[in-house]
Amino acid sequence: MNFELSKGQREIQERAAEFADREVATHAAEWDREARFPAEVFEKLAQAGFMGLCVPEEYGGAGANFLSYVLLLEEISRADAGVGVTLAVHTSAGTLPILDYGTEEQRARWVPELARGERIGCFALTEPTTGSDTASIETRAERVDGGYRLSGHKQWVTNGRAAGTMVVFARAPEGVTAFVVGVDEDGISFGKHAEKMGVLSATTDDVILEDVFVREEDRLGVEGKGLRVALGTLDGGRIGIAAQAVGIAEAAFRYAARYASERTTFGKPIAEHQTIAFKLAEMQTKIRAARLLTHEAAWMKDQGMPHGEAGARAKLFASVAANEVTYDAVQVLGGQGYMKDHPVERYYRDARVTEIYEGTSEMQRLVLSRSIMRDLSAPGGILGSRPVVG
Ligand SMILES: Cc1cc2nc3c(=O)[nH]c(=O)nc-3n(C[C@H](O)[C@H](O)[C@H](O)COP(=O)(O)OP(=O)(O)OC[C@H]3O[C@@H](n4cnc5c(N)ncnc54)[C@H](O)[C@@H]3O)c2cc1C
Numbered sequence: 001m002n003f004e005l006s007k008g009q010r011e012i013q014e015r016a017a018e019f020a021d022r023e024v025a026t027h028a029a030e031w032d033r034e035a036r037f038p039a040e041v042f043e044k045l046a047q048a049g050f051m052g053l054c055v056p057e058e059y060g061g062a063g064a065n066f067l068s069y070v071l072l073l074e075e076i077s078r079a080d081a082g083v084g085v086t087l088a089v090h091t092s093a094g095t096l097p098i099l100d101y102g103t104e105e106q107r108a109r110w111v112p113e114l115a116r117g118e119r120i121g122c123f124a125l126t127e128p129t130t131g132s133d134t135a136s137i138e139t140r141a142e143r144v145d146g147g148y149r150l151s152g153h154k155q156w157v158t159n160g161r162a163a164g165t166m167v168v169f170a171r172a173p174e175g176v177t178a179f180v181v182g183v184d185e186d187g188i189s190f191g192k193h194a195e196k197m198g199v200l201s202a203t204t205d206d207v208i209l210e211d212v213f214v215r216e217e218d219r220l221g222v223e224g225k226g227l228r229v230a231l232g233t234l235d236g237g238r239i240g241i242a243a244q245a246v247g248i249a250e251a252a253f254r255y256a257a258r259y260a261s262e263r264t265t266f267g268k269p270i271a272e273h274q275t276i277a278f279k280l281a282e283m284q285t286k287i288r289a290a291r292l293l294t295h296e297a298a299w300m301k302d303q304g305m306p307h308g309e310a311g312a313r314a315k316l317f318a319s320v321a322a323n324e325v326t327y328d329a330v331q332v333l334g335g336q337g338y339m340k341d342h343p344v345e346r347y348y349r350d351a352r353v354t355e356i357y358e359g360t361s362e363m364q365r366l367v368l369s370r371s372i373m374r375d376l377s378a379p380g381g382i383l384g385s386r387p388v389v390g
Pocket residue numbers: 089123124125126130131132133155156157158159196199204353356357358359360361362363366
């Protein structure tokens with residue numbers, strides 16, 4: 001067993017951390033206050049090769065593996081969770097499904113611009129009437145000469161207004177089907193811009209589709225097999241959200257630990273009061289455990305192993321941990337923690353959504369508990385609880 005990152009991964013981690021501190025963390029409070037999508041930072045991420053980090057070089061990416069991308073997401077999210085989710089959705093949900101399920105023509109047509117950051121990707125599955133229950137989507141894909149016409153309402157599309165390319169799901173005659181479309185196509189408009197609790201530097205928009213023509217060649221995979229594309233994409237996407245949660249928690253922990261070493265009450269730093277000291281120990285332990293689960297899931301994906309359950313476990317644990325750690329960080333700062341003068345108030349709001357998007361915590365528990373039941377009835381017992389490594 002080897003827990004060390006490779007030299008290349010450490011270099012990416014260091015470059016990502018340095019970028020996050022210089023270009024993102026310094027502006028995060030302002031973007032949050034103004035609820036502004038910072039387009040300029042994505043140009044810089046593109047210049048750094050971070051908009052297609054885990055995309056093969058032949059398609060315009062940097063050719064690193066998924067674990068390296070997870071390291072990047074943690075660092076960026078540590079600085080600003082809104083920028084983190086924008087990058088996560090652009091990559092895992094807006095770019096990788098085209099690589100994983102697309103034809104060679106589709107990869108060549110769509111991926112290089114995404115990987116170079118010339119277009120931002122988005123993923124439109126959720127609708128006003130359905131989120132967790134993905135099979136119930138109502139957006140229609142009517143068959144017409146040469147392709148399809150899409151009509152419907154997609155809700156809360158991360159990157160919506162800022163995106164150039166959309167992976168979108170609609171119900172065709174054979175069932176739910178995935179498509180790739182340019183967001184500038186006739187018939188696409190934006191509805192409500194979501195006013196959120198957190199991740200305010202990310203843009204979240206409703207997308208209205210009115211008779212949008214999509215060429216047959218832009219259907220992703222087989223007609224009727226779109227749920228496979230959606231759920232397979234989310235298997236990887238969840239690992240990214242787990243990394244985002246770890247990044248937010250790490251930021252909160254670092255800030256709280258420093259504050260606890262400086263703030264004195266009753267003649268000593270609050271870090272020397274056992275209640276605060278033990279809180280810090282718990283926070284750090286949760287973060288380390290969440291990171292290990294996240295790295296394990298990313299490693300499994302890189303090995304080509306099934307990673308749906310590992311990703312569900314990582315997301316479940318990391319998002320709950322992020323909520324607990326940011327809650328505790330506010331508590332460590334006392335009244336100051338409740339004020340916008342300190343970033344822990346923002347971390348606390350940002351952490352909340354990690355238990356909701358790309359599958360709620362309840363849906364992760366459902367995936368995992370069903371797998372436990374399957375394993376229980378299989379010969380050999382609860383295989384899912386055996387550690388993957390060792
Ligand atoms: C900021 C933000 C950004 C988002 N970005 C995107 C995006 O880019 N693209 C996209 O397609 N979607 C996006 N979403 C949507 C997100 O994925 C959904 O909100 C999420 O999947 C939950 O769906 P829902 O909100 O419809 O909740 P519902 O499905 O209505 O669930 C409501 C509650 O019931 C629980 N529940 C539902 N079914 C069950 C069950 N069978 N067993 C137990 N509990 C259950 C849920 O866990 C939840 O607690 C975004 C959401 C937010 C908040």
